Amino acid sequence: MASILVYLSAAVLFAQSTVAFNCSRKPIYVDIHKRAVHDSPVFQYGSFIGLGTPAQNQSLWPSLAQNHTSFASHSYCSDNTTLKDCDRSTGGFFSHEASTSFVMQPNFQTQDRASNGSFSGFFGQESVRLYTHYFETEGASQTLLENSTVEVVTKGSIIPSRVGMGSSSTVLRDLAARDMIAGKTYSLYIGQGFDRAGGAVNGSNVFGGYDSGRFVGTPHMFPMKVANTNSMSVRIKDIIITDTNDRSNVSLFDNKAFTDMQAPAVSFEAQITTEQFPLSLPYQITKNFIARLQAEKDNSWGDNSLKLKNDFNGTLSIVLEDGFTVTFPPEVLMNASRITPIQDRAEDDKQPFLLGSAFLGQVYLMADYETNNFFLAEAVQKNNMVMPVSFCPKTIPVAYQRPDQSEWQRQGLIGAVIGGVIGGIGMLAALYCLWVVVMRKKDQRRLQRDLQKNQKTKMEQFDVEDAPSFDPPPSQTSKAFFWKKI
Structure with a gap:
């Protein structure tokens, strides 16, 4: 009910004129x-x-x-x-x-x-x-x-x-x-290219706007609490661990799965922060996480993140009060050293519960400080195009709508057909060139035979007589007497 009232009040607020803001300004x-x-x-x-x-x-x-x-x-x-x-x-x-x-x-x-x-x-x-x-x-x-x-x-x-x-x-x-810029609006994707996150995806700030290609779906709106040091906070109603191998789900709020709990855990408020990487959750929820995944204390990064004793191929999903779900994939839930993004917490710790940079690595955050509202949406981890647009105050960000694709396009069949056609044309061209070479060689051989035949025929047309024979002059011994010297 509270969520519905928030959206209704926001709709009335957003319906007001935005003439006071120069929304034509580029971010x-x-x-x-x-x-x-x-x-x-x-x-x-x-x-x-x-x-x-x-x-x-x-x-x-x-x-x-x-x-x-x-x-x-x-x-x-x-x-x-x-x-x-x-x-x-x-x-x-x-x-x-x-x-x-x-x-x-x-x-x-x-x-x-x-x-x-x-x-x-x-x-x-x-x-x-x-x-x-x-x-x-x-x-x-x-x-x-x-x-x-x-x-x-x-x-x-x-x-x-x-x-x-x-x-x-x-x-x-x-x-x-x-x-x-259009107004006091701002958007952030923290990325995962820093050492603690251990990823390769870079992030971005957008002053007075947002990157419409960096998120998908309709953003979820939440009111700010400016009295807090971290003014952006959300209420969490469930945290679910899913084992990818057998697809089993276990809620860290479930007292049936964790028998030391007298009753199911209640929802709690957590502040979004960039001041630390891991999440700081209530003591009982943290205890359940340790029990479920056999985690232990570790301070390799100086932030008291928990470390798993054994490998785990699974995800952790945080369900917010309005139903928006943020899922940590296996490589984020446990890195190569089995360190998790969940921080150890003492039972008597009175500090606020926190959703650190590990959380912001999975969502796109958009803030409207003119109305003190902020938005969360599922982040596009690998975004090949940057599409910043103006974020006019009192409006709701809209994700870039990717073109509709047919089943053939989604499965790459058109590309395969085009590739086949182009490949076929190339093969035909190659065969044609080979045929031309063969025919050219054949014509050359035929021409050589014709030349030889014509030469023979031409020679046969001439009348060639035998050479006449002459008697040689008499030899020295056979000279006539009248030739002899007296």
């Missing part, structure tokens, strides 16, 4: 993948964004909790940081002294909550360069956002280079206020 697409960054010895995964004049390029990690776009100073790794492999994990380094466009803001008050105190630094106004880079083999174009407030991080314990996409995002606010 700004910023890709996410590994690249060379300023003053780093290795390629790093993140959003392709530069800062300063001249530009110092960075790989920024998207943050749904942080509001300011932040960059690591050169002192970050030397001032008591606990970030592992700091010199090659910050997303790049920024030197404000080397930039001619940086203006210090010593009295600026942060818009991020004190609870997000994982790092600290100073603020200033700077030129932010958003690079649109559709394909890795092509060059990038630039959208220049001048005099935008940024944070230069000097101390901390986590990755400091971040695109702040919280409910009060300064970069989104500046883009919308300067009529550079």
